[in-house]
Amino acid sequence: MSSNLHFKNSKFMHTQAQLSFDMAMLLYVFIIASFFSFVYFFHCRRFSKHPLLVDYPILGMLPTVIFNLWRVHDFFTEVLTKHGGTGEFKGPWFTKMNYLVTCDSLNVQHMLCKRFDNYIKGSEFRDIFEPFGDGVVTADSETWKYFRTVLHSLIKQRRFEVFVDQTVQKKVYTSLLPILDHAQQQGRVVDLQDIFNRFTFDNICSTIVGHDPKCLSIDFPEVAIEKAFNECEESIFYRHVVPGSVWKLQKWLQIGQEKKMTEACRTFDDFIYSCIASKREELSKCSREEMEEAPFDLLTALITEERGRLHDDKFLRDGAFNFFVAGRETMTSALTWFFWLIAKHPLVEAKILEEIRDHFKTDEKKTVDCGDHGFHEDHHDHNLDQEQYLEKSVSGEVLGMQEVKKLVYLHGALCEALRLFPPVPIERKQAVKADTLPSGHRVNGNTMIMFSLYAMGRCEEIWGKDCLEFKPERWISERGEIVYAPAYKFIAFNAGPRICLGKDLAFLQMKMVAAAILRKYCFKVVEDHVATPTHSIVLLMKNGLKARIMKREV
Numbered sequence: 001m002s003s004n005l006h007f008k009n010s011k012f013m014h015t016q017a018q019l020s021f022d023m024a025m026l027l028y029v030f031i032i033a034s035f036f037s038f039v040y041f042f043h044c045r046r047f048s049k050h051p052l053l054v055d056y057p058i059l060g061m062l063p064t065v066i067f068n069l070w071r072v073h074d075f076f077t078e079v080l081t082k083h084g085g086t087g088e089f090k091g092p093w094f095t096k097m098n099y100l101v102t103c104d105s106l107n108v109q110h111m112l113c114k115r116f117d118n119y120i121k122g123s124e125f126r127d128i129f130e131p132f133g134d135g136v137v138t139a140d141s142e143t144w145k146y147f148r149t150v151l152h153s154l155i156k157q158r159r160f161e162v163f164v165d166q167t168v169q170k171k172v173y174t175s176l177l178p179i180l181d182h183a184q185q186q187g188r189v190v191d192l193q194d195i196f197n198r199f200t201f202d203n204i205c206s207t208i209v210g211h212d213p214k215c216l217s218i219d220f221p222e223v224a225i226e227k228a229f230n231e232c233e234e235s236i237f238y239r240h241v242v243p244g245s246v247w248k249l250q251k252w253l254q255i256g257q258e259k260k261m262t263e264a265c266r267t268f269d270d271f272i273y274s275c276i277a278s279k280r281e282e283l284s285k286c287s288r289e290e291m292e293e294a295p296f297d298l299l300t301a302l303i304t305e306e307r308g309r310l311h312d313d314k315f316l317r318d319g320a321f322n323f324f325v326a327g328r329e330t331m332t333s334a335l336t337w338f339f340w341l342i343a344k345h346p347l348v349e350a351k352i353l354e355e356i357r358d359h360f361k362t363d364e365k366k367t368v369d370c371g372d373h374g375f376h377e378d379h380h381d382h383n384l385d386q387e388q389y390l391e392k393s394v395s396g397e398v399l400g401m402q403e404v405k406k407l408v409y410l411h412g413a414l415c416e417a418l419r420l421f422p423p424v425p426i427e428r429k430q431a432v433k434a435d436t437l438p439s440g441h442r443v444n445g446n447t448m449i450m451f452s453l454y455a456m457g458r459c460e461e462i463w464g465k466d467c468l469e470f471k472p473e474r475w476i477s478e479r480g481e482i483v484y485a486p487a488y489k490f491i492a493f494n495a496g497p498r499i500c501l502g503k504d505l506a507f508l509q510m511k512m513v514a515a516a517i518l519r520k521y522c523f524k525v526v527e528d529h530v531a532t533p534t535h536s537i538v539l540l541m542k543n544g545l546k547a548r549i550m551k552r553e554v
């Protein structure tokens with residue numbers, strides 16, 4: 001019995017010793033493996049050929065960026081200029097945050113135009129921009145081509161331009177001007193960026209679903225769908241700055257920013273799917289003639305214009321979401337920075353006004369005073385109904401698309417604002433196959449490339465020594481026409497086959513808004529205002545654009 005016990009004990013001790021030995025071996029192997037991975041990573045990183053910043057062990061170059069986050073776009077402009085326009089950014093170890101960063105216009109032309117097929121958005125981009133679904137902004141290859149063709153043919157239709165023209169004119173006349181007037185009468189400080197954000201939201205909603213949610217009203221209401229959009233965009237930015245594993249875990253656990261993203265997407269989806277359902281029902285009751293007369297919003301067009309592919313609800317949802325994002329905050333950003341620059345450059349403002357007066361002398365004060373946008377009886381035409389009256393007075397107050405096309409100097413001033421403050425400050429691409437960029441930098445298949453539109457707009461080689469100055473004159477030729485700049489240099493709207501589809505429409509809308517406001521009001525930005533960009537995928541102003549409004553003495 002005792003020998004049996006002894007045997008068992010010794011066997012037990014032997015097993016335990018074996019276990020401890022195995023554990024020690026395992027630990028040993030782990031330490032050696034960690035050491036070699038450390039050395040390997042350190043070696044690889046040290047031999048990164050074109051580092052932009054100091055590459056710290058484990059954290060990579062991220063600490064320097066975080067330290068400069070408050071001025072991240074200017075910081076990268078300086079760093080890239082110092083490194084000849086292109087270099088490598090290495091994120092923390094074991095994250096996929098390594099990028100080749102460039103602001104070299106020849107590299108950008110190479111990627112966006114010459115070797116377009118080799119530089120795609122890629123699946124990582126689609127992961128981060130998940131709420132966009134398979135829409136035109138995120139899709140690649142055939143899906144993108146189909147979307148692009150459908151949207152392109154829609155945007156180029158005269159009927160669509162007329163619809164947008166009328167929508168913008170009415171919105172400016174019935175909401176934007178009265179609200180500015182109200183603020184002016186009360187002597188209140190207003191946040192112009194908030195006003196533009198509400199304006200562009202109502203406007204894009206009318207353009208897409210044919211319904212105005214009236215975010216821009218005197219009482220500045222909180223509108224759930226607008227809030228949902230803002231939250232979606234914040235979450236997308238968050239996904240850019242934290243490692244993929246972190247936000248994916250948060251998404252799985254439904255906590256933090258990811259929880260907000262899920263809720264925001266649900267709000268958007270509920271809204272858009274109900275719009276789709278009612279639009280389908282409405283259209284099903286229309287005769288062919290009525291369909292042709294119907295307002296030409298995006299949903300109507302997408303439902304009625306299938307081109308050999310089923311436009312199911314998911315297709316319409318993705319189309320709408322992409323259009324919302326592409327055409328909304330970009331416009332807010334452009335208008336905000338434009339008005340800030342104008343407030344800082346009174347001579348430019350004076351020249352814009354002079355141009356407007358030269359072209360539209362006879363239109364001044366054609367109808368009601370700017371403080372009064374109610375439906376008065378028209379003394380000359382008693383037979384007008386409200387809708388006709390509105391159209392008549394709107395056309396006197398707000399210049400239409402055909403009219404603003406004549407405003408060349410204003411166009412130049414907007415180009416200049418977009419050059420210095422491109423609403424989309426950075427973009428990314430993924431290489432499919434190995435390639436060499438014109439700057440001589442090698443890329444492998446899957447290399448992520450980031451290009452800074454912001455740095456390109458401030459590049460001395462493209463724009464000359466005065467590249468940091470706001471000079472609309474650089475856009476005006478001796479013959480008084482707009483100077484042409486190739487899109488891969490004036491990059492605010494992207495270039496090549498994926499150039500912004502709404503570029504012309506955006507210019508026309510911005511000119512309509514800017515001319516209508518500047519004819520009636522001038523602004524004084526509050527004294528302690530600091531114009532810092534937000535940390536966001538769109539270049540907005542961190543503290544808004546707070547200003548006092550004065551009536552302009554015409």
Ligand code: HEM
Pocket residue numbers: 136137148151322323326327328330331334418422423424427491492493494497498499500501502503505506
């Ligand atoms: C100042 C205003 C605008 C600016 C600066 C701007 C800029 C841009 C940029 C940089 C892109 C490329 C984005 C990327 O590939 O990641 C883009 C794409 C796009 N934009 Fe705009 N945009 C503006 C207004 C608009 C408007 C008003 C619309 C719609 C009416 C619009 C529709 C689109 C669409 C559909 C795309 C996707 C094109 C494609 O990938 O094929 N944009 N825009």
